[in-house]
Structure formats: structure tokens, C-alpha cells
Ligand SMILES: Nc1ncnc2c1ncn2[C@@H]1O[C@H](COP(=O)(O)OP(=O)(O)OP(=O)(O)O)[C@@H](O)[C@H]1O
Ligand SMILES: C[C@H](N)[C@H](N)CCCCCC(=O)O
């Protein structure tokens with residue numbers, strides 16, 4: 001890869017997209033990677049402060065998971081702000097993610113920091129629109145300032161962990177490292193998730209960002225592959241959102257949400273009981 005390509009993809013050690021701590025890409029690869037990262041010990045007790053919601057891909061259920069965490073934490077008495085740094089696809093007629101979360105969870109605040117019409121990655125969508133994408137500094141300042149007013153700030157990325165979100169190609173991983181946030185990786189429950197989830201967790205581990213996994217859309221009738229995936233990802237699992245939850249009446253969604261998330265995410269989900277029910 002040429003030097004300019006390195007810069008374009010944000011891979012050079014000298015780049016400075018404006019996010020202060022945690023940007024050192026030189027910590028080296030995760031050695032001896034295996035599923036089960038031992039992050040859970042660090043993440044005991046209900047989480048507060050900045051929590052980044054990413055996913056193994058777009059369309060995996062990040063927004064519904066964000067709404068569920070917002071609902072469970074709000075019901076537990078926390079003041080919750082939800083921030084979407086970059087919303088794309090506003091011309092498609094789909095409900096923006098912040099609106100979905102506000103409708104389902106009614107957190108204290110929802111805020112979108114930048115938006116672009118085409119359903120693309122945010123930097124591409126900004127380029128196509130002839131506009132400037134969000135800078136890392138603006139994103140961080142806005143989120144830190146919101147964080148001073150609320151117990152919990154949930155920050156939903158766009159697509160997966162390494163999608164460029166703004167100027168200079170900063171990613172939700174850069175932002176999570178800079179904010180020293182905990183990351184929730186929303187994963188699909190079916191075939192293919194072991195690879196996508198391991199890649200995402202490994203990238204987080206390289207930057208020493210603690211992470212938990214939530215299944216974004218758990219089927220009503222799990223098949224063998226869902227049960228084996230549940231077993232193999234259990235060490236990092238902090239919840240499972242039932243398939244179809246996004247279509248529930250908001251009152252029901254808010255009432256049920258605490259059953260989908262474990263106590264670290266302000267719910268009462270019990271992975272052991274869940275596994276035995278999923279046999
Ligand atoms: N648990 C669920 N219940 C109902 N619908 C769901 C659920 N999870 C996902 N969906 C649906 O699947 C689609 C994608 O989900 P969602 O919008 O949450 O994805 P995302 O990961 O937030 O994607 P993006 O990268 O666009 O933000 C949506 O149409 C959503 O309504
Ligand atoms: C438009 C869509 N719903 C998302 N908000 C954007 C997803 C960007 C994914 C980019 C990629 O990984 O190729």
C-alpha cells in the first residue's frame with residue numbers, strides 16, 4: 001500500500017484525526033486471540049458514562065439494541081442521552097435512528113450530529129452530497145459536553161467498527177478509544193457471526209477497548225447454529241434482543257427491554273437461563 005493510501009485509510013502511525021487519547025495504532029496485534037476476551041471482569045456492575053454501540057455490519061440491530069439499552073437504563077432511573085454522530089440515507093424515507101430510539105425508548109435526549117441523503121457510509125455520503133463530513137473534534141466535543149449532563153451517553157455508529165465516519169477517516173473505534181468508552185458489539189446470531197464477531201472483538205482488543213456482545217435479533221425458534229453460536233460467544237454475551245422487538249408497541253418494548261439485557265446494561269437477562277431456554 002502506498003503512503004498516500006495508508007493515509008487515506010488512516011493506517012499511518014503519524015495521522016492525527018483530532019481524537020486525543022487511545023489513537024496509538026502501535027500496540028500490536030491481539031496475541032493469542034480467542035473468543036472470550038476476559039473483558040467481562042472489568043465490566044462488572046451497571047455501566048455508566050459513554051457506551052458505544054457498534055455492530056458486526058450494518059443492519060444487525062444496532063438501533064433496536066441502542067433503544068433497548070436506553071429503555072432499560074431509563075427504567076433503572078438513569079438519565080440517558082443517545083447520540084448518532086453520522087446518519088445517512090435520510091432521502092430513503094426510513095426513520096432516522098435517533099427517531100426510532102426516541103419513539104421506542106423515550107430517553108432524556110436524542111441528538112444527531114451530521115446527516116446526509118444517500119444510504120452510504122458517512123464519508124462517501126458527504127462526498128456525494130458535496131458537503132464536509134463531521135470532524136473528530138466536533139464529535140468529541142459534542143459528546144463530552146452531552147456526557148456532562150447525563151448519567152449515560154449511548155453513541156451509535158454507522159455500519160461496523162471501522163467504517164469511516166468523518167473527516168480524515170476517523171472511525172467509531174477511534175471515538176470509543178478517545179472517550180474511553182465501553183463498546184457493545186451487536187452481532188447476528190446465525191451462520192457467519194463467529195468470524196465477524198471475532199474480527200470486531202480483535203480490533204477492539206488491539207486498542208484495549210473493553211467490549212461486550214449483544215445478539216441484535218434472536219430468533220423465536222433457535223436452530224442448532226444459533227445454539228452453538230450462543231455457546232461459543234457466551235463469555236462476552238450481555239444480552240439478546242428478540243427478533244421482531246423493533247415492531248413492538250413502545251410501552252411493551254420499554255417494559256420488556258430489561259429482560260433482554262444483563263445487569264451490566266441495566267437489565268435482568270441471565271445468560272445461563274437464556275441458554276437453557278434456547279435448547
Ligand atoms: N430485534 C429486532 N426486532 C425488529 N426488527 C429488527 C430487530 N433488529 C433489527 N431489526 C430490523 O432490521 C433492520 C436493521 O436494523 P437496525 O436499523 O437496528 O440496524 P443497524 O445495525 O442499526 O443498521 P445501521 O448501520 O443502518 O444503523 C431494521 O429494519 C430494523 O427494524
Ligand atoms: C445506510 C446504512 N443504513 C448505514 N447507516 C450506513 C452503513 C455504512 C456501511 C459501509 C460499509 O461497511 O461498507
Ligand SMILES: [Mg+2]
Pocket residue numbers: 062063097156
Ligand atoms: Mg442503526
